Amino acid sequence: MKKIIILIALLLLTGCAGTPAPVIEAPVEETDSPSVTEGAEDTEIKEPENEENIEEPDDEDAISAIDMSLNPNELGEIMILMYHGIGEEESVWQRTPDNFRKDLEYMYQNGYRMISLNDYAKGEIKTQAGFTPIIITFDDGRQNNFNYIEVNGEVIIDPDCAVGVLEEFKNKYPDFDVTASFFLGTNIFGQKEYADKKLNWLVENGYDIGNHTYSHNEMATLDSEQIIMEIGSVNNIIKQYVPDYVVETLALPHGSNPKDEFIESMLKGEYEGNEYETIAVLDVGWRPAYSPFDVLTNFNSLYRVTASEMNVDNCGIYDYFYSYEKNSRERFISDGNSYVVTIPQRHSEYLNMDMVGDKLVNVYE
Numbered sequence: 001m002k003k004i005i006i007l008i009a010l011l012l013l014t015g016c017a018g019t020p021a022p023v024i025e026a027p028v029e030e031t032d033s034p035s036v037t038e039g040a041e042d043t044e045i046k047e048p049e050n051e052e053n054i055e056e057p058d059d060e061d062a063i064s065a066i067d068m069s070l071n072p073n074e075l076g077e078i079m080i081l082m083y084h085g086i087g088e089e090e091s092v093w094q095r096t097p098d099n100f101r102k103d104l105e106y107m108y109q110n111g112y113r114m115i116s117l118n119d120y121a122k123g124e125i126k127t128q129a130g131f132t133p134i135i136i137t138f139d140d141g142r143q144n145n146f147n148y149i150e151v152n153g154e155v156i157i158d159p160d161c162a163v164g165v166l167e168e169f170k171n172k173y174p175d176f177d178v179t180a181s182f183f184l185g186t187n188i189f190g191q192k193e194y195a196d197k198k199l200n201w202l203v204e205n206g207y208d209i210g211n212h213t214y215s216h217n218e219m220a221t222l223d224s225e226q227i228i229m230e231i232g233s234v235n236n237i238i239k240q241y242v243p244d245y246v247v248e249t250l251a252l253p254h255g256s257n258p259k260d261e262f263i264e265s266m267l268k269g270e271y272e273g274n275e276y277e278t279i280a281v282l283d284v285g286w287r288p289a290y291s292p293f294d295v296l297t298n299f300n301s302l303y304r305v306t307a308s309e310m311n312v313d314n315c316g317i318y319d320y321f322y323s324y325e326k327n328s329r330e331r332f333i334s335d336g337n338s339y340v341v342t343i344p345q346r347h348s349e350y351l352n353m354d355m356v357g358d359k360l361v362n363v364y365e
Contacts, residue, residue, distance in 0.1 A: 063362050066335045070130035072342040075350055076332035077288035078120065079112075079320060080135040082304040086162045087144045092308045094144075097160040103307065103317060104169045107134055108176050110321070116208050117181045117249050121280035121299055123292045123355050128175070129336025132324075135289075136180040137282065137304065138162055139212055139251050143190025145182060146198050163207075183212035183251035183282075185234055188241075199241040209238055210249035211278075218256035224265040227258055231278070232271020239274060248279045255284030257301055267300065285312070288320055291332055293341055295352045335362070 066072065081103075085094035095103065107114075112134040113127050120135055127133045138145050147158035157164045162180070170178040182202065188195040202209060213219075213230040222230065235247050250266065258266050267278050280299050285306025290297040307317045323329045335342035342362040343351060351361065 059360055062337060062340055062360060066337060066340065066342055066362060067129055068364060070335075071333060072129070072335035073330060073333045073344055073347070074125070074335060074341050075291045075294050075343045075347040076132070076330040078133050078135065078291060078332045079288045079317075080117065080120075080137060080282065080302060080304045081307045081317060082282075082285040083136065083138045083162070083307045084140055085142050085144050086160070086165065090310065092306070092310050092312065095307060097165055099309075100162065100165050101168075104165070104176075106318075106321065108169070108173050110325075113175070114177045114179050116179050117210070117280055117282075118208055120289075120292055121249070123357070123359075124338060125292070125332075125334060126338045127177075127334035127336075129334055131334055132331045133334065136166075137183065137210070137251065138180060139183045141182060141184040141187045141189050141212065146189040146202070148191060148194050148198075163202075167205075179206050179208065181208040181210050181249060183210040183249070184238065185212045185216055186214060186237065188237075196241045199238065199245075203242050203245050208249070209242070209245060209247055210251055210282075211235060211238075211247050211276075212251050213253055216253040218254050219252055219258040219262075219266065220256045222258065222262070224262045227262055227265040228269040228271050231266065232269055232274065232276055235276045236272055236274050247276065249282070250278045250280070251282040252284070257281075257283075263300060286315055288329070288331075293343075293352055293355050294350050296350065297352070297355075 083095065083100075086097055086100050087094050088096065090096050090099060111131050113131045115125065115127060115133040115135060117135050117137065119125065120133070125133055143161075144158075145162040147161040147164075148155050149158045150156075157167065159165070159168065166178050166180060169176055189198050191198075199209065211231055211234045214233045215230060217226075217230065219227060219230075231250065238245065238247055257263075266281065269276055280302060282302050282304055285304045285308075287303050288305055289303045292299075305317055305320055306312050306315060309316050309318055312319070320329070324331045338359075340360045340362050341351070341356050342364070345363050345365045348363050353361075
């Protein structure tokens, strides 16, 4: 049996006088949490083959290794950015390739690093210490999200489509952790002859595929059977091309949530012999999401930010970027250890221990 210890580290932040107070240990609780690789900065979780010969990890070392001068705050906000198209004309629902590049450059230079929506929904935040996770999503499966073009007799990814720009930044900044989630209906990026190639390429290159329903109808108008058909049929289409890939996320058309009595059909169902289970459901753009460890987070209705600078009522991408610059909002700052959740004591009442699970908790003043 392994041990979980919840530690309250009364540490003084950088720039304050004095010596850090000693670590205070809460009572030890026995549980089946995974072991921690000893001495690693990014702690790796391993299942030992023979527990009798494995030395117990030192949880205090994992806590003490965290750089508190970075002011980690893993109950801060995380932006889930809602993009649609990447094209020649700028609009609320479309960014030009150059503006998309501007967005990505801003993110990188201002301390943001990408994570997948799937990892967010599972509380698996592997962002390096001192940086802020950010999530990129694309709705509708437009051809300008992932477009193949022919150049000198060779079929290549269009450098100005969304995937092309993302791959450009993956090569430019290897530590950017480039990824994105693409939410599809029946239109799989517009080029039917390349549907198989595109979906397999996405999965093989670290991107995620989500469900955007079959008819793009408002969920609020549908009953249980209709909801299962809308989600299940798209799930089955995707499975034809990538049979081993599990679709776990859903972007609601028009941000329309089902009636309360039909929510369970949105989360779990079976259609034509194939089951689905949804762990994260996205609304349309409005505001940043809460931390996955925050009790206020509703994974059945996650906030997104509209990735636009046009007519978004002060709720566009740069409105929130600038609010973080001015410290008028608190953003998630990673402690660099995915096995530890570090939070300021002032936010401790909002910590969702069910979501924390087997992780260590590091609370500081």
